[in-house]
Structures are given as structure tokens and as C-alpha cells.
Amino acid sequence: MTNFLPFFIDLKDKKIVIIGGGNIAERRIKRLLPFREHISIVSPTLTESLEQMIQSHHISWVKETCQKQHLQHADFIVIATNDPTTNRYITENAPASAWVNASHQADAGNIHFPTTIEKGRLKIAISTGGASPILAKKIKDSIEQAIPDQYDKYIDFLFEARQLIKQSKLTNIERKQLLQELVESPIYAHTEQQKWLEQLK
Ligand SMILES: C[C@@]1(CC(=O)O)C2=NC(=C\c3[nH]c(c(CCC(=O)O)c3CC(=O)O)Cc3[nH]c(c(CC(=O)O)c3CCC(=O)O)/C=C3\N/C(=C\2)[C@@H](CCC(=O)O)[C@]3(C)CC(=O)O)/[C@H]1CCC(=O)O
């Protein structure tokens, strides 16, 4: 079994190519668009919803079946066709440097889509390494219930506080104590957060 390293990546300037225009392609595009507007789809057909999406985003549609030139220079390839021969062709002809998501067969690619929880800066990604996406979803639901509603703003406050602490003249021990305190005794009220930040300015 291949061992996958969990990571958070920036897709800016990356060339993303999705092969196939069905349900899975649609699911992948919805996940990718908030992080990268420029995406190419290579597929003879598109779902209705994808047809609408290409009108309103920087998605380019190559209305062809997949050939080698579509894979050249791609940084990130999503295999999402319903044709096993094409799916295999892509895994065999993708550039060695590309990240390949093989939605038809987990271990044929080198990158998996996890299920994710996103609350502002907080991002949690869960994967079962292709064992059970349904279990991944179940774990997501239970973690989501345990995250307080105020976390979104509270984590922004932690970010701001940490920037100020890093710029301060405090010793390393004092910095660590303050950072620890902010987590052990969370401040959720906006006015209290502002007061706390003012003291450091
Ligand atoms: C996280 C999520 C994101 C997303 O897809 O958006 C995701 N699958 C989701 C749902 C889901 N997928 C499938 C079902 C039907 C039930 C079932 O088969 O179990 C359901 C359930 C449903 O639809 O409710 C079928 C399926 N999935 C894969 C294969 C191929 C294989 O197993 O080799 C097949 C068979 C295809 C076929 O039958 O031909 C493979 C992968 N699916 C992954 C991610 C990656 C591993 C993540 C992990 O290990 O946890 C991985 C390895 C690769 C990848 O695609 O990156 C999303 C989570 C739910 C959510 O968050 O809502």
C-alpha cells in the first residue's frame, strides 16, 4: 500500500486539467474552484451544471476525447472518465512530475481528495487512504459537531494575537506562555479580544 503524506497546498499558477465531464468531474471542479479559477476540462460531454459553470468561471472546455497533448505541462490531473481504457492511458502517459488524482482507483494516482472541514483559517482534512470515503464522512460529521461556532472568529483573533506577540519584545518563554494561555482560556467575546490585542500594541 502506498503511504500518502497529508499536506496543504497552494494551487496558484498551477495548470489543472480534468479529464471527463460527468458527476465526479463536477464534484472535483466545485472543490478546486475556490482555490484556482483557471481549470481545463477535456471531455466530449459536460453535465448541465458544468456547462453553466464554464460560462461564469475561467474554465476552458476542450471538447475532445483525451489525447497525450492534453496531459503535457499539466501540474495536476484529475482522471474522471467512465472509460477504463482512457483512465489507464492517462495514468501511463501523465508527466512524471504531475499530481494525478485517479478517482476510479485510489492507488493508480499519487494524490487523494480528502473530505474536509473548513472554518475560516481552520482546515481539517480526513482520509481513509481509499478504504472507506463513507467512514471519512462519518468522522467529519462527528468532528464538526465538536467544533464551537465561535471558532472562526476566535482563530482569526489567535492569528492577530500571535502576529503581535511575534513582533513584541517579550522573551521566548513569555511568548510561549501567552500563546498557551490564549488556547487554555479562550476569549470568544469580540470586545474582550479587542481589549487583549490593544494591550499588546
Ligand atoms: C472525500 C470524498 C471527496 C469527493 O470525492 O468529493 C472522496 N470520496 C467521497 C465519496 C464517495 N466516493 C465513492 C462513494 C461510493 C461508496 C464507496 O464506493 O465507498 C462515496 C460516497 C458518496 O458519494 O456519498 C466511490 C469511490 N471513491 C473512490 C473510489 C475508487 C477506489 O476506491 O479505488 C470509488 C469507487 C468508484 C466506483 O465505484 O467506480 C476513491 C476515492 N474517494 C475519495 C474521496 C478518495 C479517498 C478518501 C478516503 O479514503 O477517505 C479516493 C481514494 C480518491 C479520490 O477520488 O481522491 C467523498 C467523501 C464524502 C464526503 O465528504 O461527502
Ligand SMILES: NC(=O)c1ccc[n+]([C@@H]2O[C@H](COP(=O)([O-])OP(=O)(O)OC[C@H]3O[C@@H](n4cnc5c(N)ncnc54)[C@H](O)[C@@H]3O)[C@@H](O)[C@H]2O)c1
Ligand atoms: N472518487 C470517487 O469518489 C468516485 C465516486 C464514484 C465514481 N467514481 C469513478 O469516477 C469515474 C467517473 O464517474 P462519473 O460518475 O463522473 O461518470 P459519468 O458517466 O457521469 O461521466 C463520465 C465522463 O467521462 C467522459 N469521457 C468518456 N470517455 C472519455 C475520454 N476518452 N476522454 C475524455 N472524457 C471522456 C464522458 O463524456 C463523461 O463526461 C468512474 O471511473 C467512476 O468509477 C469515483
